[in-house]
Amino acid sequence: MVELAKLLVHRHSTLVISLVIITSPSTATAAVTRYADSLAAAATPRVSLLRLRGEDDPSLPAGNAAVSMIESQRTRVREALLEFTPTARLAGFVLDMFCTSMLDVAEELGVPSYLFFPSGAAFLGFTFHIQTLHDEESHDEEGFDVTELKEAELACPGLTRPVPSKVIPSGFLNKEWVALVYTITRNFRKTKGILVNTVRELESYALESLSRGKNIPKVYPVGPILNLKGEKSRREDDETIEWLDQQPESSVVFLCFGSMGAFRGEQVREIASALEGSGHRFLWSLRRPGEGGPWASPTDYEDVREVLPEGFLDRTAEVGRVMGWVPQAAVLAHKSIGGFVSHCGWNSTLESVWFGVPMATWPMYAEQQFNAFLLVEELEIATEVRMDYRSESEEVVSAEELERGIRSLMEDCSRKGRMKGFSDLVRGALTDGGSSSSSIAEFIGDVSNNDL
Numbered sequence: 001m002v003e004l005a006k007l008l009v010h011r012h013s014t015l016v017i018s019l020v021i022i023t024s025p026s027t028a029t030a031a032v033t034r035y036a037d038s039l040a041a042a043a044t045p046r047v048s049l050l051r052l053r054g055e056d057d058p059s060l061p062a063g064n065a066a067v068s069m070i071e072s073q074r075t076r077v078r079e080a081l082l083e084f085t086p087t088a089r090l091a092g093f094v095l096d097m098f099c100t101s102m103l104d105v106a107e108e109l110g111v112p113s114y115l116f117f118p119s120g121a122a123f124l125g126f127t128f129h130i131q132t133l134h135d136e137e138s139h140d141e142e143g144f145d146v147t148e149l150k151e152a153e154l155a156c157p158g159l160t161r162p163v164p165s166k167v168i169p170s171g172f173l174n175k176e177w178v179a180l181v182y183t184i185t186r187n188f189r190k191t192k193g194i195l196v197n198t199v200r201e202l203e204s205y206a207l208e209s210l211s212r213g214k215n216i217p218k219v220y221p222v223g224p225i226l227n228l229k230g231e232k233s234r235r236e237d238d239e240t241i242e243w244l245d246q247q248p249e250s251s252v253v254f255l256c257f258g259s260m261g262a263f264r265g266e267q268v269r270e271i272a273s274a275l276e277g278s279g280h281r282f283l284w285s286l287r288r289p290g291e292g293g294p295w296a297s298p299t300d301y302e303d304v305r306e307v308l309p310e311g312f313l314d315r316t317a318e319v320g321r322v323m324g325w326v327p328q329a330a331v332l333a334h335k336s337i338g339g340f341v342s343h344c345g346w347n348s349t350l351e352s353v354w355f356g357v358p359m360a361t362w363p364m365y366a367e368q369q370f371n372a373f374l375l376v377e378e379l380e381i382a383t384e385v386r387m388d389y390r391s392e393s394e395e396v397v398s399a400e401e402l403e404r405g406i407r408s409l410m411e412d413c414s415r416k417g418r419m420k421g422f423s424d425l426v427r428g429a430l431t432d433g434g435s436s437s438s439s440i441a442e443f444i445g446d447v448s449n450n451d452l
């Protein structure tokens with residue numbers, strides 16, 4: 001949202017943005033609070049932050065709790081906005097996907113709502129499709145139930161080939177969560193438009209399909225919205241980059257599994273063995289699972305030797321480096337990186353495309369299995385380690401599987417050219433006259449001329 005706000009004010013000289021951040025005691029973790037503080041400190045005159053605190057409702061299940069907590073803040077948002085923007089004319093709302101309860105507030109204030117969708121267009125299309133199947137067939141005896149999908153695959157309008165049911169996100173396979181998905185997806189349809197973090201040239205097929213879809217609002221591809229600057233670099237980050245400087249071009253495979261990706265014990269040993277077996281140079285971001293439930297943030301191992309096989313660091317000292325947290329964008333930008341073994345989070349995917357680094361897929365959670373399918377089968381810019389791995393399964397990916405994936409990633413050059421092609425297109429999108437710049441201009445035009 002913040003990066004999007006920056007893009008919008010950059011493209012329009014008088015637009016003013018108020019960012020409303022709603023936290024509750026359970027969501028206002030130290031990291032969130034610190035991040036919001038840093039944003040407030042860095043706020044520009046035209047992007048300001050409005051922070052509201054809600055209360056938790058322990059009686060609700062996790063997903064619903066966040067949505068209801070936000071919903072309970074409607075009156076306060078309305079009052080705060082009226083106070084906050086007394087001089088400017090309110091043009092419209094841009095809502096996060098979990099904040100669609102604010103549709104009513106926008107309507108009361110007489111302005112339209114838009115949605116910001118931080119993942120890709122194909123996944124947005126898939127979500128609409130599943131909701132349509134559910135709502136249209138739910139009256140039948142044998143109604144559509146995605147949680148009990150019998151078919152091995154499902155045809156979907158935004159994709160050229162059927163989606164294997166094994167890559168359907170876990171959130172769709174759980175009755176409680178999917179009910180929430182249906183509710184918010186129906187709300188997506190009530191918005192006036194959807195800003196999607198993608199690029200026309202990358203997902204043209206999915207975007208065209210959305211534009212023909214029934215009851216689907218106008219879609220604005222405005223990506224890639226990335227924060228490539230990252231955090232201030234630490235001493236170990238500088239050392240990593242110095243190490244990369246000494247490696248031959250495109251020779252290093254980079255393994256990194258996102259802000260929630262972490263492994264222990266047996267899986268760590270399988271990865272280590274795959275790396276040694278492959279013989280390729282590597283940079284491996286290895287993190288320890290957080291304590292306190294599956295959604296606890298991972299931490300860095302104090303000493304990675306405690307989980308790595310005996311002697312691994314000595315044997316690979318010349319060719320590899322094992323790190324905790326790494327500055328991913330700076331690493332992907334480095335010319336020595338030849339491939340990226342990734343959890344396929346949408347941010348990481350866009351970063352890899354931006355830097356033209358081919359990928360190997362090892363999804364973990366959220367919509368990452370779907371993204372892996374898109375990258376391997378539709379876009380053909382990734383090779384498969386797994387498309388259907390789910391972190392909750394606690395299954396172990398074997399050294400053989402991973403080694404095969406790494407070899408294919410580093411030795412088969414066919415995907416490299418396609419990735420480079422997409423990289424050039426994606427980099428052009430946000431330049432003057434580029435497809436995303438035009439979409440942003442179009443959105444600003446639409447929202448500033450709005451009568452509901």
Ligand SMILES: *[C@@H]1O[C@H](CO)[C@@H](O)[C@H](O)[C@H]1NC(C)=O
Pocket residue numbers: 003225226227259345347
């Ligand atoms: C994705 O990137 C944005 C910066 O553009 C960042 O604010 C956000 O936290 C990232 N999302 C995840 C899930 O890491």
